[in-house]
Amino acid sequence: MAKAGNGNWFARHKVITAVAATVLFFGVIGAVSDGEPDTGDEAASADQDWQPDAENDDQSDEAEPAVAEEPTPEETEEPSDRDKTPKSPEPDVEREYLVVHIVDGDTLELGNGETVRLVGIDTPEVGECGFEESASRLRELVGGQAVTLGESDEDRDQYDRLLRYVDIGAMDAGYRLIRDGLATARYDSRDGYGRHPREDAYIAADRRSADITCAPPPEPKNFADTGGGGNCDPSYSPCVPLYPPDLDCADTGPVTVHGSDPHGLDADGDGQACGGD
Structure with missing residues (x-):
C-alpha cells in the first residue's frame, strides 16, 4: 500500500510541477512585457505633432519667390535660313528740297514753288542795316543746295509761307544766322506766339552773339x-x-x-x- 501511495504522490507532483512551471513562464513573459515601452502609443502621439509634407511644401511655396527656369538647349530654336536673310534698310523719311532763290535773310524759295519763312528769327528788311549781309550769308549757307525742312509749332503764316527750320545735315541755317549776329531770335513765346522747339537754343545764341553794326550813312x-x-x-x-x-x-x-x-x-x-x- 505504501508503494502505491508513493506512486500516486509522484504522479500528482509531476502535474503540480508542470502547472507551476507553466504559470511561472507566463508570469515572466508578462513581467518582461510590462518593462518595455509602448511604441504604439508614442507613434500615435508623434503622428499628431508632425505636419504633412504637402502642407509644408505649400508654406514654403508662399515664402520663396518664384524663380524662372532657364530654357534648356532643346527649347532654344535656331533661326531658319529665311530668318537669316538680311532685311532691306528702312527708307529715309526726310525729304530734301532744292533752294532756288534767297529772298532775304529769313526767307527763301524752293524748287517745288513753296516759299519758306525761317522759324524763330528776324533779319533786317530792305534798306536796313545788315540786310545785304544777312541775305548774303543765307545764300552762302543754303543757296542752290538740297535742304531738309524741320517742322515747328505752326505750319504756315498769314502770307501762306511755310514756317520751317532749314537744315543741311546738323547745320541749322537760322541758328547760324543768329550766332553770326545777322539775325535776332524773334516770333517766339516771348512775343505772344507759340513756343517753338528750338526756342531756348535760339535765345541763348542771341544773347551770346554781337549785333551787326553798320557805318553811319x-x-x-x-x-x-x-x-x-x-x-x-x-x-x-x-x-x-x-x-x-x-x-x-x-x-x-x-x-x-x-x-x-x-x-x-x-x-x-x-x-x-x-x-x-
Whole structure:
C-alpha cells in the first residue's frame, strides 16, 4: 500500500510541477512585457505633432519667390535660313528740297514753288542795316543746295509761307544766322506766339552773339544849299537839280515847290516839301 501511495504522490507532483512551471513562464513573459515601452502609443502621439509634407511644401511655396527656369538647349530654336536673310534698310523719311532763290535773310524759295519763312528769327528788311549781309550769308549757307525742312509749332503764316527750320545735315541755317549776329531770335513765346522747339537754343545764341553794326550813312547832300545855276529845276527853291535822276527829301532838304514837282517831293500838295514851312 505504501508503494502505491508513493506512486500516486509522484504522479500528482509531476502535474503540480508542470502547472507551476507553466504559470511561472507566463508570469515572466508578462513581467518582461510590462518593462518595455509602448511604441504604439508614442507613434500615435508623434503622428499628431508632425505636419504633412504637402502642407509644408505649400508654406514654403508662399515664402520663396518664384524663380524662372532657364530654357534648356532643346527649347532654344535656331533661326531658319529665311530668318537669316538680311532685311532691306528702312527708307529715309526726310525729304530734301532744292533752294532756288534767297529772298532775304529769313526767307527763301524752293524748287517745288513753296516759299519758306525761317522759324524763330528776324533779319533786317530792305534798306536796313545788315540786310545785304544777312541775305548774303543765307545764300552762302543754303543757296542752290538740297535742304531738309524741320517742322515747328505752326505750319504756315498769314502770307501762306511755310514756317520751317532749314537744315543741311546738323547745320541749322537760322541758328547760324543768329550766332553770326545777322539775325535776332524773334516770333517766339516771348512775343505772344507759340513756343517753338528750338526756342531756348535760339535765345541763348542771341544773347551770346554781337549785333551787326553798320557805318553811319553819309550826310545827305543838300542841293538846296548850292545856290542857283543852270542845273537847278525852276519848280523848286532853293535849288534842286533837274530831273533825272530822281531825288528824295534826304537829298534835298526842305524846299518850296512852285511847279509840277517832277521829283515828287510834295506828297500832300501844299507847296512845302521835306519839312519846309
